[in-house]
Amino acid sequence: GAGVSQSPSNKVTEKGKDVELRCDPISGHTALYWYRQRLGQGLEFLIYFQGNSAPDKSGLPSDRFSAERTGESVSTLTIQRTQQEDSAVYLCASSTTGTTLSNQPQHFGDGTRLSIL
Amino acid sequence: SQQGEEDPQALSIQEGENATMNCSYKTSINNLQWYRQNSGRGLVHLILIRSNEREKHSGRLRVTLDTSKKSSSLLITASRAADTASYFCATRFGSARQLTFGSGTQLTVLP
Numbered sequence: 167g168a169g170v171s172q173s174p175s176n177k178v179t180e181k182g183k184d185v186e187l188r189c190d191p192i193s194g195h196t197a198l199y200w201y202r203q204r205l206g207q208g209l210e211f212l213i214y215f216q217g218n219s220a221p222d223k224s225g226l227p228s229d230r231f232s233a234e235r236t237g238e239s240v241s242t243l244t245i246q247r248t249q250q251e252d253s254a255v256y257l258c259a260s261s262t263t264g265t266t267l268s269n270q271p272q273h274f275g276d277g278t279r280l281s282i283l
Numbered sequence: 284s285q286q287g288e289e290d291p292q293a294l295s296i297q298e299g300e301n302a303t304m305n306c307s308y309k310t311s312i313n314n315l316q317w318y319r320q321n322s323g324r325g326l327v328h329l330i331l332i333r334s335n336e337r338e339k340h341s342g343r344l345r346v347t348l349d350t351s352k353k354s355s356s357l358l359i360t361a362s363r364a365a366d367t368a369s370y371f372c373a374t375r376f377g378s379a380r381q382l383t384f385g386s387g388t389q390l391t392v393l394p
Contacts, residue, residue: 272328274318
């Protein structure tokens, strides 16, 4: 497809389990972002990739969260030993870099709705 | 917090009326973007206004930016039921790569 694709669309798991969320960005987009959105809230930045490198990991809420990106394409967000407060929608976005990254709109996937029981 | 804040939190109008949403932020920005989010979906980019622009139009959308007041407004004219969604403003501060989003305005357009 032409848009950002995320999988799974929904994930229900028990507290303490590890989860892996996947993002397929738009082909050719070098910048990739992960955000978290709690119910009724705005987006909370988690991590940003430029190519396969993550120059800014400042948004990751704890060391249970990690992310990687390979082939300047697919990215995986992993949450280890999940807690109930991890329940949220995890959104991925990608953008081109262009001449000025800040002027590029971000294209979002529909997110993964994560529920921790 | 450098987060943009939208006002009002919720807005309900009749189809055909205009809807105005406001966004305020706290520090200097490079540009400000508006996004729409339909229930259960990702965000869709609507419009970007640069810090040296004061007003921008796109179809039924009109965005203004007042950098002296650190505020922006999004006007949707002749609203339709399909405009029902949450609307977020988003900004970048300094050299940050990520967008900082406000908490959004939930717009309901009644048929």
